[in-house]
Each structure stands twice: as C-alpha cells, then as structure tokens.
Amino acid sequence: MNRTALTTGVGIAAALGLVLTGCSGTADAGNSDGDGITITYSNFISNDGNEENLQTIIDAFEAENAGITVDVSTLPYADYFTTLQTDLAGGTVADVFDIEFANYAAYQESGVLAELKDVDTSAYQDSLAEAYQTDGTQYALPSSFSxxxxxxxxxxxxxxxxxxxxxxxxxxxxxxxxxxxxxxxxxxxxxxxxxxxxxxxxxxxxxxxxxxxxxxxxxxxxxxxxxxxxxxxxxxxxxxxxxxxxxxxxxxxxxxxxxxxxxxxxxxxxxxxxxxxxxxxxxxxxxxxxxxxxxxxMFSNAVAVSSGSKNIEAAQKFAEFLTSSETMVDVRLDSGWELPPISDETKLDSYLTKGAPENRQAVFDSLDGVAxxxxxxxxxxxxxxxxxxxxxxxxxxxxxxxxxxxxxxxxxxxxxx
The missing domain is CATH 3.40.190.10 (Periplasmic binding protein-like II)
Known part of the structure; x- marks a missing residue:
C-alpha cells in the first residue's frame, strides 16, 4: 500500500525547474478518432503482483477503443519518482503517469500536468476528485484510495x-x-x-x-x-x-x-x-x-496526463477508463488491489460483504470528512x-x-x- 502522506518525491522542485524548457509547446490533442495512436503509461501501482491485473484493464480499454494502443512501463515504487523526475526534466515523460496526492501540488504548479477537460467527476468520490483540482480545474484523476x-x-x-x-x-x-x-x-x-x-x-x-x-x-x-x-x-x-x-x-x-x-x-x-x-x-x-x-x-494514488503529450485526447480517454470503468472496479475488487475511487457505492457491494471487518461501510463513511x-x-x-x-x-x-x-x-x- 502506497500511502500518499508518507512520501514526497526527492528533489521535485529542482527537477521540475527544468521541465518547461523540455516540454513547452509540444502539447497536441492528437488524432481525435484515435486511429493508429500509441500512448505510453508509466506506473508504480501495478508493481509487485498486480501487473496482470493492470493488463486486464488495458486489454479491455484497447478492445473498446480500436486504434489506440497502450505501451506500459512499470517500475518499483522506490525507483519510480526519481525516474519520473529525470523523464520530466528530459522531456521524455510518458503520456500518462502515476502521481500521489503529496506531490500533486508541486507537479501542478510547474505546469507538467495537462488540464483534463469535460471529465465526469460525478463518477468519483467527491473528496477524491477534488483533491486533484486547482482553481476548479481537474489536473489528475484518482486511481485508488485507502x-x-x-x-x-x-x-x-x-x-x-x-x-x-x-x-x-x-x-x-x-x-x-x-x-x-x-x-x-x-x-x-x-x-x-x-x-x-x-x-x-x-x-x-x-x-x-x-x-x-x-x-x-x-x-x-x-x-x-x-x-x-x-x-x-x-x-x-x-x-x-x-x-x-x-x-x-x-x-x-x-x-x-x-x-x-x-x-x-x-x-x-x-x-x-x-x-x-x-x-x-x-x-x-x-x-x-x-x-x-x-x-x-485519506491516502490516494492518481494518474495525470503530461502537458507535453502529443496525444492528450487519447491519453485522457485512457486515464478515465483506468480510474472509473466497470472493468477497473471489477478487477480491483476481485483481486483486493486497493479500492476503486468511484462514487457509485452499489458497485462496491461485494467489498462490503467480504468478511471481517463487519462494518466495512465505515471505510466509505470516513470519506464524508477527509483531512x-x-x-x-x-x-x-x-x-x-x-x-x-x-x-x-x-x-x-x-x-x-x-x-x-x-x-x-x-x-x-x-x-x-
């Protein structure tokens, strides 16, 4: 379990100071119909046992979005943020990448996160979606929580x-x-x-x-x-x-x-x-x-789209599928791979009946007041x-x-x- 309040990437500010020169001006909506697009996704969330679970979600996404291929890079949590900073500074960051709440502000302020437009935030628990908003704009989407x-x-x-x-x-x-x-x-x-x-x-x-x-x-x-x-x-x-x-x-x-x-x-x-x-x-x-x-x-992982991506539209489509699709919900609940961030608690019924503790509803009730x-x-x-x-x-x-x-x-x- 990666607990967002416990870790902040080492040297974020120093690395991000180089980012805008490496990425500035390269953003493009990409091919709107998705034909022949490959997007890259760098992550730590699937490392050490959930690689196949992630691939199941990606396979479902590609089946629903003909012409879009997702190229995945999975790194150990201990190495992930150092590598991410290097990629950001060099302008080689993936189209979609994992972040945590604790370092969201530093990334957002430095301009490396694309604005996510027309997102249906009602799909997510309010407090989770709002955690990745700045001045009312969504810059990342929650992928899991605890x-x-x-x-x-x-x-x-x-x-x-x-x-x-x-x-x-x-x-x-x-x-x-x-x-x-x-x-x-x-x-x-x-x-x-x-x-x-x-x-x-x-x-x-x-x-x-x-x-x-x-x-x-x-x-x-x-x-x-x-x-x-x-x-x-x-x-x-x-x-x-x-x-x-x-x-x-x-x-x-x-x-x-x-x-x-x-x-x-x-x-x-x-x-x-x-x-x-x-x-x-x-x-x-x-x-x-x-x-x-x-x-x-509340501890949360999230995914962001690079402001330097040439395929922002396709990247955002994947980010939304990865964080709110029924496939994602089913995979996470069946495997016990952290909790999906969705607002529709009827989809979480199986979690509530998985045995001890009896009062699993308290997990969701706790989200009514988040610090x-x-x-x-x-x-x-x-x-x-x-x-x-x-x-x-x-x-x-x-x-x-x-x-x-x-x-x-x-x-x-x-x-x-």
Whole structure:
C-alpha cells in the first residue's frame, strides 16, 4: 500500500525547474478518432503482483477503443519518482503517469500536468476528485484510495463491559473507553495512535484548526486548536497507550500488540485488513472520533496526463477508463488491489460483504470528512520531520506542548520563506 502522506518525491522542485524548457509547446490533442495512436503509461501501482491485473484493464480499454494502443512501463515504487523526475526534466515523460496526492501540488504548479477537460467527476468520490483540482480545474484523476479508521478488539470491550465505538464518538468518548480498557500491569492497552506529523495534521483538523494559513505561506497550527490536538496525542502516552520506552514507535509494535490481543483500539489504515484476517479474536472498525468535527486521513494514488503529450485526447480517454470503468472496479475488487475511487457505492457491494471487518461501510463513511495532508512542495518531508521531532520532545517531557509547537512554528515558517 502506497500511502500518499508518507512520501514526497526527492528533489521535485529542482527537477521540475527544468521541465518547461523540455516540454513547452509540444502539447497536441492528437488524432481525435484515435486511429493508429500509441500512448505510453508509466506506473508504480501495478508493481509487485498486480501487473496482470493492470493488463486486464488495458486489454479491455484497447478492445473498446480500436486504434489506440497502450505501451506500459512499470517500475518499483522506490525507483519510480526519481525516474519520473529525470523523464520530466528530459522531456521524455510518458503520456500518462502515476502521481500521489503529496506531490500533486508541486507537479501542478510547474505546469507538467495537462488540464483534463469535460471529465465526469460525478463518477468519483467527491473528496477524491477534488483533491486533484486547482482553481476548479481537474489536473489528475484518482486511481485508488485507502484511509485510516479506528480498529477495535470486540473481545476486550466485552470483557471490560464497555460499549463499542460508534460513528458518533468524540475524543472524550475514546479517552473514557481507553482508560477503562487499559490494564498496564497485564500489558493490555486501551488505545494506540502514533505521535507523529501524520496523526497530528489530522488531529488539528478534527479539533477545527488548520496546519497552514489559507494561502499556505505561514504556519497556523500554533493555535488553541493545534495545541489541543497535540495535547490529545501526547496525553495518551503512558496513560492509555505505551510510552516509547515500552516499545511505542518501534517497527510493527502496534500491529503486533493488536494481533496479540493486547490492544483495544488502534488508529491505522484499511491496508491492515489482510494482516488481521487470521486473528483469534473478534474485531471491527468505526469512523475515527473527532473533537469539533470528524476528519479522516485519506491516502490516494492518481494518474495525470503530461502537458507535453502529443496525444492528450487519447491519453485522457485512457486515464478515465483506468480510474472509473466497470472493468477497473471489477478487477480491483476481485483481486483486493486497493479500492476503486468511484462514487457509485452499489458497485462496491461485494467489498462490503467480504468478511471481517463487519462494518466495512465505515471505510466509505470516513470519506464524508477527509483531512488531506498539507502540501508545501519540495520541503514537504522536512516539514513533516520537524513536526514529528517537536511532538517527540513534548512526549518525552523535554518541552511543553506550547514550547514544542512554538519551535515547530519557527522552523516550518523558515521553510515557507
């Protein structure tokens, strides 16, 4: 599972600075009837096990669009963005290529993404389509998504006599249940939520605040809402969830704790469903609780059409088929290859009945309130590291929450110039 908020391409700004000289002026709508056209598609989404699934979709597209051939290049995720930047700088980028939400803004601002015209955005979940719009214009199409929900161990809840989480829960409800479910002496913890940037930006949204100002030029998280969000995360450590000294934050500690039946609630992504398929206890999921409002982290892959393509019309036709066709939906659901981004939930009925967790509807209910990671371009990774570092200082007691956020504000504002 590729989680968009976790990774930003290395050196995006430096590479894209060369792009417009390599691609400028080459865009052409191509042959409108599609006769004799070959379009190229560079991707990472099918690597490591889904190559045949992608080919099934391409075969169906070519069967419906005589005269258009799709030439596919598949790369490992670890290599993909470096290669993409090189291709963009050299003017050799594919007609259609994969991107992630975290680096969408950098690509769009540099002019390498073609405007997608007359797209039926109603085919997609609203929040997913809107994630790839700038000033009302569509520049990419979501190809798949995943999100974060609240996992819970029903057996532990039953043993403690605590009611299961519902879609109406707030932070206060979660905190109360977490305390009732924690038995530190027995190694049983009520809650687990990583104290990191990725949980913090979401918690700020849940508290009703913003990480950045509307124009993206300054930090906005050093606010009453941002402080409340940091206190919410930091305040769990040693109370309802383990401290770093007890293992919190080490690789796979949280998943191991949940699988062992020692964790009652767990904030994590739906990509963990497969890992939990053979657990010995009963578990389910719910929409994550909020404070002023609900806001769930959403991770998304997308496809874009190169502004330098000579076959923009055919490329867009393929991009739409790849992201919204019935063939794509069937292939993704049958293979378990991430979730299709479509709005028609009747087409997703088979997903809702695939077994544990029982409340798979919470996956889609979570999309009613989405918190997208703020994107600042080339300095994205550094911003994320700064906020995580300062939260770590507050968790360790070396700084107060207020001191940590003030320091983070100063450091991040320096990145923003």
């Amino acid at each position: 999100n974060v929900v609240l996992f819970y161990n029903k057996d532990l809840f039953d043993a403690a006599g605590v009611d299961y989480p519902t879609a109406d829960w707030t932070w206060a409800d979660e905190q109360e249940a977490g305390k009732a479910l924690t038995d530190a002496a027995a190694g049983v913890w009520g809650d687990y939520q990583p104290i990191s940037y990725h949980e913090y930006y979401k918690a700020v949204a849940q508290a009703g605040g913003d990480v950045l100002t509307d124009d993206g030029t300054k930090v906005a998280f050093n606010s009453p809402e941002g402080i409340k969000a940091a206190e919410w995360l930091v305040g769990k450590s040693g109370i309802t969830m383990p401290t770093p000294e007890q293992g919190a934050g080490t690789p796979d500690f949280d998943s191991g704790l949940f699988v062992d039946g020692k964790l009652a609630m767990w904030h994590t992504g739906i990509w963990m469903f497969g890992t939990l398929a053979d657990t010995a206890f009963d578990w389910d999921i719910a929409v994550e609780p909020g404070d002023a409002q609900q806001a769930s982290a 997208l990671s703020p994107s600042i371009g080339a300095n994205q990774a550094e911003m994320q590291d700064i906020i995580s570092e300062e939260l770590t200082e507050a968790t360790a007691g070396r700084k107060t929450v207020e001191e940590a956020l003030a320091s983070a504000e100063e450091r991040v504002n320096a990145l923003l110039g």
